[in-house]
Amino acid sequence: xxxxxxxxxxxxxxxxxxxxxxxxxxxxxxxxxxxxxxxxxxxxxxxxxxxxxxxxxxxxxxxxxxxxxxxxxxxxxxxxxxxx
Amino acid sequence: xxxxxxxxxxxxxxxxxxxxxxxxxxxxxxxxxxxxxxxxxxxxxxxxxxxxxxxxxxxxxxxxxxxxxxxxxxxxxxxxxxxxxxxxxxxxxxxxxxxxxxxxxxxxxxxxxxxxxxxxxxxxxxxxxxxxxxxxxxxxxxxxxxxxxxxxxxxxxxxxxxxxxxxxxxxxxxxxxxxxxxxxxxxxxxxxxxxxxxxxxxxxxxxxxxxxxxxxxxxxxxxxxxxxxxxxxxxxxxxxxxxxxxxxxxxxxxxxxxxxxxxxxxxxxxxxxxxxxxxxxxxxxxxxxxxxxxxxxxxxxxxxxxxxxxxxxxxxxxxxxxxxxxxxxxxxxxxxxxxxxxxxxxxxxxxxxxxxxxxxxxxxxxxxxxxxxxxxxxxxxxxxxxxxxxxxxxxxxxxxxxxxxxxxxxxxxxxxxxxxxxxxxxxxxxxxxxxxxxxx
Numbered sequence: 001x002x003x004x005x006x007x008x009x010x011x012x013x014x015x016x017x018x019x020x021x022x023x024x025x026x027x028x029x030x031x032x033x034x035x036x037x038x039x040x041x042x043x044x045x046x047x048x049x050x051x052x053x054x055x056x057x058x059x060x061x062x063x064x065x066x067x068x069x070x071x072x073x074x075x076x077x078x079x080x081x082x083x084x
Numbered sequence: 085x086x087x088x089x090x091x092x093x094x095x096x097x098x099x100x101x102x103x104x105x106x107x108x109x110x111x112x113x114x115x116x117x118x119x120x121x122x123x124x125x126x127x128x129x130x131x132x133x134x135x136x137x138x139x140x141x142x143x144x145x146x147x148x149x150x151x152x153x154x155x156x157x158x159x160x161x162x163x164x165x166x167x168x169x170x171x172x173x174x175x176x177x178x179x180x181x182x183x184x185x186x187x188x189x190x191x192x193x194x195x196x197x198x199x200x201x202x203x204x205x206x207x208x209x210x211x212x213x214x215x216x217x218x219x220x221x222x223x224x225x226x227x228x229x230x231x232x233x234x235x236x237x238x239x240x241x242x243x244x245x246x247x248x249x250x251x252x253x254x255x256x257x258x259x260x261x262x263x264x265x266x267x268x269x270x271x272x273x274x275x276x277x278x279x280x281x282x283x284x285x286x287x288x289x290x291x292x293x294x295x296x297x298x299x300x301x302x303x304x305x306x307x308x309x310x311x312x313x314x315x316x317x318x319x320x321x322x323x324x325x326x327x328x329x330x331x332x333x334x335x336x337x338x339x340x341x342x343x344x345x346x347x348x349x350x351x352x353x354x355x356x357x358x359x360x361x362x363x364x365x366x367x368x369x370x371x372x373x374x375x376x377x378x379x380x381x382x383x384x385x386x387x388x389x390x391x392x393x394x395x396x397x398x399x400x401x402x403x404x405x406x407x408x409x410x411x412x413x414x415x416x417x418x419x420x421x422x423x424x425x426x427x428x429x430x431x432x433x434x435x436x437x438x439x440x441x442x443x444x445x446x447x448x449x450x451x452x453x454x455x456x457x458x459x460x461x462x463x464x465x466x467x468x469x470x471x472x473x474x475x476x477x478x479x480x481x482x483x484x485x486x487x488x489x490x491x492x493x494x495x496x497x498x499x500x501x502x503x504x505x506x507x508x509x510x511x512x513x514x515x516x517x518x519x520x521x522x523x524x
Binding site: 013044074 | 348350351359360361362363364408409410411412413415417418419452508509511
């Protein structure tokens with residue numbers, strides 16, 4: 001069973017969370033190219049190994065949680081500089 | 085006895101060593117052979133031959149699953165390109181080809197998708213004869229249940245698109261569903277009452293290992309080299325053209341490299357410096373103990389995230405939607421089994437005493453529009469046949485046929501033209517989310 005360390009609720013089952021993945025920076029509509037916009041829409045890094053990503057604690061405190069997860073083993077540790 | 089046997093076969097191999105480059109004697113499988121070998125106790129030849137790894141091939145295919153083997157087979161059979169190697173980091177058919185739930189159908193949502201998957205179904209219908217291998221294709225019919233008005237509307241939409249493409253597909257009501265699958269709870273009292281279903285008679289199930297072995301045997305007979313336990317660790321690109329691959333068994337030169345992997349497709353494309361709009365998520369499946377045949381058709385419920393079929397051995401095979409997060413882990417979870425059991429019992433309450441035998445997971449390369457990515461890339465000579473999400477197995481033959489034509493003729497076959505990597509720049513997506521999988 002995968003548990004996510006919620007800084008507000010403690011370790012909770014992964015089924016309480018929604019996966020949002022690595023955060024992508026939305027380009028400014030004013031000065032991005034069409035290609036840049038398509039890259040933002042469709043392309044995501046898909047690495048094998050540790051990824052910093054956010055999860056939303058939907059069935060709990062309803063806050064976003066930043067963690068580092070190894071996509072091979074699903075081992076999760078709190079992200080550096082995560083709140084609390 | 086054992087020693088004697090070993091030395092016998094060793095000497096046989098040594099004496100035939102010089103001739104090992106010649107394609108082995110072609111031996112056809114037939115009922116007559118089965119009877120004669122059964123009576124005489126004769127040995128069957130190896131299904132595919134072991135060949136030495138060469139330093140150069142015309143085409144190197146990465147991934148020894150259905151797609152890689154089918155591409156190799158059609159390159160050799162249709163286009164005479166036989167200096168081909170298929171590399172797999174594990175064993176043939178050990179990835180998605182051996183982990184799917186072996187369901188075939190072509191009742192998709194877009195005209196491009198329907199045309200493409202139906203060509204695959206046609207190839208599957210003649211596959212046993214073409215490959216001289218019993219692939220056990222059983223066209224037992226395929227039902228996609230609708231539990232609400234929205235789903236029923238999508239089924240009607242799909243049925244009309246399907247009919248326009250000449251495909252046997254129609255919406256049926258609860259009475260007809262009950263007649264086809266008496267065990268289904270079609271009453272109004274069900275937690276999710278069944279309002280109707282999309283019925284697709286040509287759909288069915290097949291033995292997925294046999295399809296892989298059949299293509300491997302047929303490709304091997306045509307001179308294709310199949311290399312297992314050969315992991316690609318890098319792809320060499322010079323001046324924008326691919327020049328070869330690096331593996332754990334040394335470097336191989338090749339002017340054409342095809343990425344036919346699933347699960348690891350972005351990692352392989354990264355080696356060539358080609359970005360992919362693909363993320364990887366596991367999909368879990370499970371199988372029960374065998375029971376007497378009672379389920380004739382394949383039953384799918386999008387609302388309940390489950391699909392069920394009964395194998396020739398009598399086991400029920402269950403599949404679900406992809407896990408709701410990206411991961412390369414193929415470990416099963418308890419949440420999956422709990423959810424699956426609860427959903428199956430909502431459909432067929434009488435299965436409550438059946439026991440699960442095992443569960444497993446496979447990796448699905450999901451694309452933004454739930455359609456695959458096939459064709460050339462910005463790197464000359466580097467082709468991809470990836471992004472197969474939850475629909476790769478049913479498309480294996482057509483993908484192999486079309487990719488082989490693309491590689492051999494350097495022209496994009498019309499049937500895969502909508503699925504190029506460039507569609508994510510032009511925005512011409514082929515949205516199959518409503519028909520490609522359950523639970524989206």
